[in-house]
Amino acid sequence: MTKVNLISANAMHRSKSFLKQAVTASCLLGLLALTSCSSLTAQEQRIVSGTAIGASVGVATSAVTGWCIPCGLFLGAGVGAGTGYLVDYVIENDRR
Numbered sequence: 167m168t169k170v171n172l173i174s175a176n177a178m179h180r181s182k183s184f185l186k187q188a189v190t191a192s193c194l195l196g197l198l199a200l201t202s203c204s205s206l207t208a209q210e211q212r213i214v215s216g217t218a219i220g221a222s223v224g225v226a227t228s229a230v231t232g233w234c235i236p237c238g239l240f241l242g243a244g245v246g247a248g249t250g251y252l253v254d255y256v257i258e259n260d261r262r
Contacts, residue, residue, distance in 0.1 A: 220246015
């Protein structure tokens, strides 16, 4: 193997290792967020659930497309939190 192939193989191994760690951490954080919702208000539960779902989707999408996994995590979490807030806003306005 040439030096370039060795460097490329090493980078690919580190990338796969990081991917496994990121997916595991995302799943654990999602479970933690969903299990700690008992004392939250309905609005807070929707926002936390949206954040966890968005973060999971962001990591999965980043892993499939080969994009920056932490970027997908934070972007997905932000979009999920915003979506959770908007869902709560719509539900609360429908009740009035």
